[in-house]
Amino acid sequence: MRELVYTGFVSLDGVVDSPGGGPGEDHRSGGWVFKDIEFLPEAFSLKGEELEDTTALMFGRHSYTAFAPTWRDSDDHADYKDLPKYVVSTTLSDDALVEGWGPTTILRSTDDVIELKKSVGGAIFIHGSAELARRMSDARLIDRYHLLVFPVLLGAGKRLFSEADQDKHALSLRESASYPNGVVKLIYDVDG
Template identity: 50%
Template sequence: MREIIVTEMLSLDGVIEAPGGETGYRNAGWTFNDVEFDPAAYELKGTEQEEAGALLLGRKSYEAFAPIWPSREEFAGYNAMPRFVVSTTLEGDDGRWPATILRSLDEVKALKTGQSRTDFDRDFDGPLLVHGSATLVRALQEAGLIDKYYLLVFPLLLGAGTRMFSDVSLYTQHLELEEHARYSNGIQKMIYRVKK
């Protein structure tokens, strides 16, 4: 069974919107504009690229990443791995950054368990890594499909903005802290496994 790992940069109040500067959000770029840079805090991103087998993205994040990530050297690992996009509306992939489109959480479950249909299954080792993709993350959380969280928590309160965690009434999900680090700029790395 493949693990699903959600990796996010988030404010202390749970906002994940526009961390890199995407337009339309008043605090866009908060990961770089509002916190002093410490390269050690971002080592997790390199580790993720080495360990992950594939990317699993929601439509909006895929459409934001596809024009940018293929040309970025620091994303070479992500660019080399298979990509899956969960969307009911996407007509086709962006030819610059090919991806397989999944139409439902049932198809995500099939991919996770290795029982997917041959028309979108690919051979790969390692977990499925979810970046951004707030709507998808909340749906995966509600369906109990997330195995781990890789979180970089920034010492900021952003107020309004897209949040990571679901706000529907769920049964308690217990987490086990597997790794923690605090960096000179106040960012904290927290890696949690979801107890099942």
């Protein structure tokens, strides 16, 4: 079975929305990753390390429409260009897919994600996509979390985890590191 891995930048209070800022921000702290935290390349090395395991990318509709036009032409994201992409959306149409950014498939339901996980292949990484991450977590479909936790409390924003009353998710720490700028890398496997 293929692994589904969530990777993201998260504030200490669990906010994952648009760390670089941008349209759709519903709070005044947009751009929080790059505004107040000293940039240290080693604190972001996880992103390069992930490329070795990434065989496909998955997005929710909002993240796909934000990332695809930018990442397609970005030298920083060139390694993602030809990877298969999956967009989980009930509303995105085929004619809204971005040309020239590798093969892209629209998945219409959680059941479609379950079937994809049963297919042959390697790890599928979810970038951004807070709403999708919550839905996949609640459905027990995420196998691993790659988090860069930033030393900031935002109070408002899109949350990584649902506040629904549900059964406990146990996690096992696979790897961690801390950096002088206060960023902490946490990689967790989801147990069971």
